Amino acid sequence: MLVKEIGEQGLLAIVQGFCPPEMVGDDAAILSVPGDQSLVITTDMLVDEVHFSDRTTSPIDVGWRSAAVNLSDLAAMGAFPIGITVALGITGDKSVAWVEQLYQGLTECLSHYNTPIIGGDICKSSVTCISITAFGTVNPKLAIKRSVARSGDIIIVTGYHGDSRGGLELLLHPELGTALTSDQRSSLIRAHQRPQPRLDILPKLQTLLASYPSTAIAGMDSSDGLADAIVQICRASKLGAKVQRRLIPISETLQTFVTPQQALEWALYGGEDFQLVLCLPPSLGETLVQQLGTDASIIGEITSNPKILLIDDAEPSTVEELSLSRGFQHF
Amino acid sequence: MLVKEIGEQGLLAIVQGFCPPEMVGDDAAILSVPGDQSLVITTDMLVDEVHFSDRTTSPIDVGWRSAAVNLSDLAAMGAFPIGITVALGITGDKSVAWVEQLYQGLTECLSHYNTPIIGGDICKSSVTCISITAFGTVNPKLAIKRSVARSGDIIIVTGYHGDSRGGLELLLHPELGTALTSDQRSSLIRAHQRPQPRLDILPKLQTLLASYPSTAIAGMDSSDGLADAIVQICRASKLGAKVQRRLIPISETLQTFVTPQQALEWALYGGEDFQLVLCLPPSLGETLVQQLGTDASIIGEITSNPKILLIDDAEPSTVEELSLSRGFQHF
Numbered sequence: 001m002l003v004k005e006i007g008e009q010g011l012l013a014i015v016q017g018f019c020p021p022e023m024v025g026d027d028a029a030i031l032s033v034p035g036d037q038s039l040v041i042t043t044d045m046l047v048d049e050v051h052f053s054d055r056t057t058s059p060i061d062v063g064w065r066s067a068a069v070n071l072s073d074l075a076a077m078g079a080f081p082i083g084i085t086v087a088l089g090i091t092g093d094k095s096v097a098w099v100e101q102l103y104q105g106l107t108e109c110l111s112h113y114n115t116p117i118i119g120g121d122i123c124k125s126s127v128t129c130i131s132i133t134a135f136g137t138v139n140p141k142l143a144i145k146r147s148v149a150r151s152g153d154i155i156i157v158t159g160y161h162g163d164s165r166g167g168l169e170l171l172l173h174p175e176l177g178t179a180l181t182s183d184q185r186s187s188l189i190r191a192h193q194r195p196q197p198r199l200d201i202l203p204k205l206q207t208l209l210a211s212y213p214s215t216a217i218a219g220m221d222s223s224d225g226l227a228d229a230i231v232q233i234c235r236a237s238k239l240g241a242k243v244q245r246r247l248i249p250i251s252e253t254l255q256t257f258v259t260p261q262q263a264l265e266w267a268l269y270g271g272e273d274f275q276l277v278l279c280l281p282p283s284l285g286e287t288l289v290q291q292l293g294t295d296a297s298i299i300g301e302i303t304s305n306p307k308i309l310l311i312d313d314a315e316p317s318t319v320e321e322l323s324l325s326r327g328f329q330h331f
Numbered sequence: 332m333l334v335k336e337i338g339e340q341g342l343l344a345i346v347q348g349f350c351p352p353e354m355v356g357d358d359a360a361i362l363s364v365p366g367d368q369s370l371v372i373t374t375d376m377l378v379d380e381v382h383f384s385d386r387t388t389s390p391i392d393v394g395w396r397s398a399a400v401n402l403s404d405l406a407a408m409g410a411f412p413i414g415i416t417v418a419l420g421i422t423g424d425k426s427v428a429w430v431e432q433l434y435q436g437l438t439e440c441l442s443h444y445n446t447p448i449i450g451g452d453i454c455k456s457s458v459t460c461i462s463i464t465a466f467g468t469v470n471p472k473l474a475i476k477r478s479v480a481r482s483g484d485i486i487i488v489t490g491y492h493g494d495s496r497g498g499l500e501l502l503l504h505p506e507l508g509t510a511l512t513s514d515q516r517s518s519l520i521r522a523h524q525r526p527q528p529r530l531d532i533l534p535k536l537q538t539l540l541a542s543y544p545s546t547a548i549a550g551m552d553s554s555d556g557l558a559d560a561i562v563q564i565c566r567a568s569k570l571g572a573k574v575q576r577r578l579i580p581i582s583e584t585l586q587t588f589v590t591p592q593q594a595l596e597w598a599l600y601g602g603e604d605f606q607l608v609l610c611l612p613p614s615l616g617e618t619l620v621q622q623l624g625t626d627a628s629i630i631g632e633i634t635s636n637p638k639i640l641l642i643d644d645a646e647p648s649t650v651e652e653l654s655l656s657r658g659f660q661h662f
Contacts, residue, residue: 009655025567026477027551028408030469033365041449042359045418047456047635076358087376087462098526118372120461131418131452131462138361146357174360236356276402310358324340 003099004092011099011122014298015088018103019117023083029118031083037137038206039081044069048128055240056171059098062130063105069223070134071113071197072274076221078137078144078202083118084110086132089125089204102130113199117312142217144278146236148219151304153279155241156289158198158296160191160251167192170257181274184253195274197221204291212284218242218302219278227268227322229277230300234308237279243300243322245312266320268310334384334430335423339389342430342453346419349434352415353652360449362414370466371410374389375400379459387502389422390429390574392524393461394436400554402444402528403605405554409533410467414449415441417463420456433461437501438544445531473537473548475609477567480549482635486572487620488530491522491582492557493594498523508588528552535622536609543615549633558653560608561631567638568610574631574653589649599641599653611655615634635646 016024023029033039038260040194046052046069067084074081086106106117115134134325165186170177177185198221209215218237220230226248234241254263267319279302280288289296308322334342347355354360364370377400379385384391387520399413405412421430437448442457446465465609500510500518507515529552540546557579565572576595585594594627610633611619620627 028371028410028467029402029475030463031370031469032471033370037368038361039364039466040359041362041414041416041464041466043416043418043450044452044463045420045454045456045460049457050455073358077361079359083372085374085464086374087374087464088378089460089462106426118469119374121375123376123378125376125460126380126459127457129376129420129456129458129460129462131374131376131420131460133372133416133418133464134359135370136359140363141359143361199475218654222604227532248554271457285567308526 001096002006002092003090003094003096006096006177008122011096014096014100015103015120015122018107018278020327023116023118031118031135033137036139038140038143040074040077040107040136040138040141041075041133042070043131043133045129046074051174056168057193058102060105063102064109064194066130066132067106068110068130068274071199072221072223074136075196075197075199075202075276076144076219077138078142078217080112080136080199080202081115081134081136081225083116084132084134086117088120088122089129090122090126091126091128093107094128142209144217144219146218146220146233147239147240148154148216149279151235151239151302153218153302154282154285154298154300155230155243155300155302156278156285156296157222157226157249157275158201159273159275160249160293161222161273162254162267162270163191163251164195164272165266166257179256180253187253188257192272196275197324198276201276205288208284208288209294215268215281215284217278217280219276222273222275222277223271225269225271226277228291230310231324233277233279240301240303240306241300241308245310246314247297247299249297285316332427333423333646334425334427336423337427338510339453345427345431346451346493347439351550353445354449362449362466364468365518366624367470369471371405371408371467371469372464373404373662374464375403376460376462378532385534387499389525390432390622391436394433395440395525397461397463398437398440399526399609401463401586402530403552403554405465405467406530406607407475407550408468408469409473411530411533411550412444412465412467414447415463415465417451417461419451419453420460422457423455423461423474448481459599473540475548475550476563477551479547480564480568480570480606480610480633481552482570484549484635485613485614485616485629486561486574486633487609487627487629488553488557488580488606489532490564490604490606490622491580492553492604492606493598493601494519494522494582495603496597497524497588502514506564510587511584515587518584519588523545523603526603527631528605529607532607536619541616546612546615547612548609550607553604553606554602556600556602557608562639562653562655564608564610568592571634571637572631574641575632576641577645578630580628
């Protein structure tokens with residue numbers, strides 16, 4: 001069955017089945033926001049053959065990723081999700097099953113965070129595109145912002161970087177990666193297809209902050225690459241950074257898959273790892289890293305010198321500047 | 332200058348110029364919602380050659396309409412706007428001026444309602460599409476819903492119906508409408524290109540409601556046509572309606588342009604008039620219509636009989652049922 005055969009009303013009935021019944025059926029959805037919380041809003045559009053492709057991503061994975069991208073933006077603000085809307089532009093010759101699987105992927109990801117789809121729109125389009133707007137709440141004192149890093153802050157990243165780009169490479173070129181075990185291949189591909197928004201970090205961070213009153217949290221997510229995140233934070237805070245090349249967390253699997261130079265390139269510029277990059281006063285940051293164990297790493301520090309440098313204490317001659325221009329840019 | 336020449340960062344800098352500087356630059360925007368208000372959220376996607384076309388709509392008008400469509404959905408819930416997000420998928424060969432004019436149209440419409448663009452996304456796409464999510468607030472007791480009409484309610488519509496469809500016809504076929512004056516042509520075209528969300532009705536309605544405690548307001552907007560709005564309200568409320576054909580407000584201009592039968596067809600099924608359709612107890616509804624003067628009309632009543640009938644007391648034999656199937660349907 002194709003979308004153009006079931007029609008708009010038929011398709012709406014199917015996708016509304018993925019929403020809480022009390023939320024849909026009016027011109028707009030109504031949500032309550034607790035009085036001591038601010039509302040946090042983020043929006044992202046994903047377009048067929050730009051952000052995903054039937055060659056590398058099943059509709060379930062497109063759904064998962066679409067939800068995860070937006071929840072990661074909420075996590076990057078320190079906010080907990082309360083709902084998303086989904087606007088879907090779709091070609092008439094997509095199958096109805098494709099749409100159902102897209103919503104299945106969306107709700108699979110969202111269900112981990114008790115987040116409903118509260119509304120949306122469906123329309124015909126000559127290219128399939130998905131626009132998601134996600135809503136969250138944060139105590140305004142605990143909001144994470146790019147512009148509030150201080151000179152002397154340590155830079156902390158969660159998880160590994162580069163795995164998502166490695167997974168994409170395996171999907172595009174399955175003949176590569178012969179040195180990898182089946183589990184290793186799956187782990188890289190999963191990093192690309194099923195990224196995990198790091199909402200799990202927030203309760204730990206916010207509990208710790210109770211002991212550091214009036215400390216602002218600087219940070220963002222690494223959706224456009226680790227280098228991009230560091231540059232964006234430094235620009236917004238009008239500061240610089242020194243990042244230690246050897247401290248950037250790269251998984252053993254990725255190191256097995258490609259050369260150290262390639263792995264570093266993907267960690268810095270590959271993007272789509274959806275980890276958090278936080279800048280915190282050293283004592284607070286070190287306590288957080290102790291609590292998170294191998295799931296977090298200190299990779300450098302914020303400096304008053306505005307240059308953003310990648311350094312290697314063991315090879316002082318290899319200093320280079322981090323830039324935005326090597327990451328993915330639209331157009 | 333083309334979009335692909337200025338690139339993502341250049342384009343972002345331009346569109347961020349249309350946003351309050353304190354709202355943009357992070358992973359998400361932060362808004363506060365007063366504690367006694369609920370948050371209302373609506374989303375709509377507009378796609379090139381489906382919802383607009385360079386043949387009939389300038390980029391400024393695309394912007395105006397995109398904002399108006401979403402603000403009308405807020406009005407249809409009884410909510411006042413507090414902000415919108417704009418996700419734009421765009422082909423690389425559109426001109427940068429096109430994007431600027433789009434945002435100019437958006438902000439022109441929004442400025443009438445003191446509503447900022449608080450965030451968004453820009454990405455490459457093989458077809459230009461705009462996805463807007465609008466946020467508003469409403470006292471939950473004053474929310475307008477489709478499902479709360481009562482048998483005996485009178486059906487009130489604001490403004491005229493059919494003018495937007497008339498304006499579209501003039502844009503598609505400029506050789507028509509030779510009987511119209513220049514002002515009449517402009518008035519129909521303006522109804523199509525510059526629809527006005529009926530947020531102006533809300534203060535009057537909500538003030539009146541203070542004298543009718545615990546009266547629920549049933550209604551929606553007529554974005555998909557007057558017939559669609561009446562059918563949707565009746566379905567959601569599990570009731571029917573009798574609509575008097577001769578009471579449907581059709582402008583003199585439209586009556587000059589086309590035959591009475593064509594004008595009625597466009598009023599019922601043309602869509603995009605973005606008026607409000609309200610169902611209210613007779614005394615409340617009549618008071619509202621007195622206050623609004625020629626800007627509102629009583630066109631019928633809600634019935635316990637579930638049929639949705641278009642009747643004409645002067646020609647009892649002409650009864651017909653209103654349906655969804657004659658309005659615009661995607662796919």
